[in-house]
Amino acid sequence: MDSIVVTGNGPLNGQIPIAGAKNACLTLMPATLLSDEPLTLTNAPRLSDIAMMGTLLQSLGAEVAQMQGGKVLALSSHALDTHVAEYDIVRKMRASILVLGPMLARDGHAIVSLPGGCAIGARPVDLHLRALEAMGAELDLRDGYVHAKASGGLRGGTFEFPIVSVGATENALMAATLAKGTTVLKNAAREPEIADLARCLRKMGAQIEGEETGTITVQGVDRLGGATHAVVPDRIELGTYMIAPAICGGAVECLGGRIELVQAFCDALDRAGIAVEETEGGLTVTRGDTPVRAVDVVTAPFPGFPTDLQAQMMALMCTAEGTSVLEERIFENRFMHAPELMRMGAQIDVQGGTATVTGVDRLRGAPVMATDLRASVSLILAGLAAEGETTVHRVYHLDRGYESVEQKLRNVGAKIERISGQ
Ligand code: UD1
Numbered sequence: 001m002d003s004i005v006v007t008g009n010g011p012l013n014g015q016i017p018i019a020g021a022k023n024a025c026l027t028l029m030p031a032t033l034l035s036d037e038p039l040t041l042t043n044a045p046r047l048s049d050i051a052m053m054g055t056l057l058q059s060l061g062a063e064v065a066q067m068q069g070g071k072v073l074a075l076s077s078h079a080l081d082t083h084v085a086e087y088d089i090v091r092k093m094r095a096s097i098l099v100l101g102p103m104l105a106r107d108g109h110a111i112v113s114l115p116g117g118c119a120i121g122a123r124p125v126d127l128h129l130r131a132l133e134a135m136g137a138e139l140d141l142r143d144g145y146v147h148a149k150a151s152g153g154l155r156g157g158t159f160e161f162p163i164v165s166v167g168a169t170e171n172a173l174m175a176a177t178l179a180k181g182t183t184v185l186k187n188a189a190r191e192p193e194i195a196d197l198a199r200c201l202r203k204m205g206a207q208i209e210g211e212e213t214g215t216i217t218v219q220g221v222d223r224l225g226g227a228t229h230a231v232v233p234d235r236i237e238l239g240t241y242m243i244a245p246a247i248c249g250g251a252v253e254c255l256g257g258r259i260e261l262v263q264a265f266c267d268a269l270d271r272a273g274i275a276v277e278e279t280e281g282g283l284t285v286t287r288g289d290t291p292v293r294a295v296d297v298v299t300a301p302f303p304g305f306p307t308d309l310q311a312q313m314m315a316l317m318c319t320a321e322g323t324s325v326l327e328e329r330i331f332e333n334r335f336m337h338a339p340e341l342m343r344m345g346a347q348i349d350v351q352g353g354t355a356t357v358t359g360v361d362r363l364r365g366a367p368v369m370a371t372d373l374r375a376s377v378s379l380i381l382a383g384l385a386a387e388g389e390t391t392v393h394r395v396y397h398l399d400r401g402y403e404s405v406e407q408k409l410r411n412v413g414a415k416i417e418r419i420s421g422q
Pocket of ligand 1: 023094127129166167168308330332
C-alpha cells in the first residue's frame, strides 16, 4: 500500500485545476443503463472509483470506452448480458447500488448485492429501496442481495424521503424517468450532483422539473435516447484545495471553481478571515498575515455545509485562533481523522457527533493513518502546515477521490511525494 510523505514548506501559490465531480460521474455513468443509445461523458475525473463503476457496468454487459486518457467516457448498453451486480464488485463501492434503479426501470428486473464503501457509519440503503417500492417495485432481500422486480414496468408514485439522501434521490430519479405516469419525490436531495444528473437525463429525453427545489416531479417517458454531457466540477475537490492556501498561507486560484457550488463553505471561510474572490478562471483563495479565526460548523444537506468538507475544515481549525465546534449531522462515525490529527499535536475533544477543536500554534509532523477518503486528504492538508514530516499511510482511499493530488499540490509549491508499497 502506498504512503504519502508531506513536509511543511510555507505558503502555497499558483493555480490548481479542478476535475469533474466524482460523485456526479458515479451517478451519470449508470444512467447509460436507461437507454440503448450511447452516452458520452466529458470532463470525467480519472479516479479508481470511476474505473470501478466502469468495471461494474461492463460486468453487466455495457460497453465502456475511455478516451483522452480517461477524460471522456463513451458508454453504451444496448443489451445487457446479465442483470446481476455481483458482490465482488459492489462491496468495494457503495455507489454501485445506483445500477439498481436504471436496470429495474428499463428491463423490469435486477439483482444487486448490498454495497460496501467508506467506513463512515452504517450507511443503509433502505431509502433507495423504499423509493423504488413507491414506484411499484417488488423487492426481496436474500443472501445479501436485493432481488427487484417490476412486472409490467415501474409506475409513477409519490415518495417523501424521511431524511435527505443523495444516492436514494439519484436512484429514484433515474428509475422515475421510465416509470409510467408521474412521480413526485419530496424532501429530495438538492446537491449539485442531482442537478447535473437531471440535466443529463433531460438531454436523453427525460421530463424532469424541480431538481433544485427539494420536490422533483418526473413525467415518465417510453424510452430515453443518447446524449453528450460534461460532468459538473467537483465541489469537494474544490473545497479541499481552497483549504490548502488557507492553512499554509499564500494565494491559490482553483481553476473551474464556481461559488454557487461551495457557498456555505465560502461563508465559513469568510468568517474564519479567509478571502475568496471570483476570477475569470475560477476562485482565488488568499490567506493574509492575520491568523485564521476559529469558526463553528454544522454539516447539513446542500445548500448547507457539506459533510465531505468537514474533515478538511477540521484540519484548518487545528491551528486557528480560539475554539471551534464542528457538528457532524450526516454520518454518525465521521471523526476518524480526529485521533490522527491529535498525533500531530491537535487538541480535539470528540463527544458523539460533536468535535471541539482548540487551536494550537503549530502542528508537528507525525506518522498517521488514512481511514477514509476525506479523512486522508485532511491529514495531507494538516501535514502541509505542520513542522517537519508527516507520513500518511494507507492512501488508497485518496486515489478513489482525488486525481493527481501530489502533482496538483507540488505545482503550487508543496513538498509532497508518494512512496510505493508501504
Ligand atoms: C453521497 C456522497 C458522499 C456524501 C453523501 C452526503 C456519492 C457517491 N457519495 O453519499 O460523498 O458524503 O452523499 O452528502 O455521491 N441513509 C439512510 N438510508 C439510505 C440512504 C442513506 O439512512 O437508504 C442515510 C445515511 O446513512 C446518511 C444520510 O442518509 O446518514 C445521508 O446519506 P446519503 O445522502 O444517502 O449519502 P450517499 O448518497 O451514500
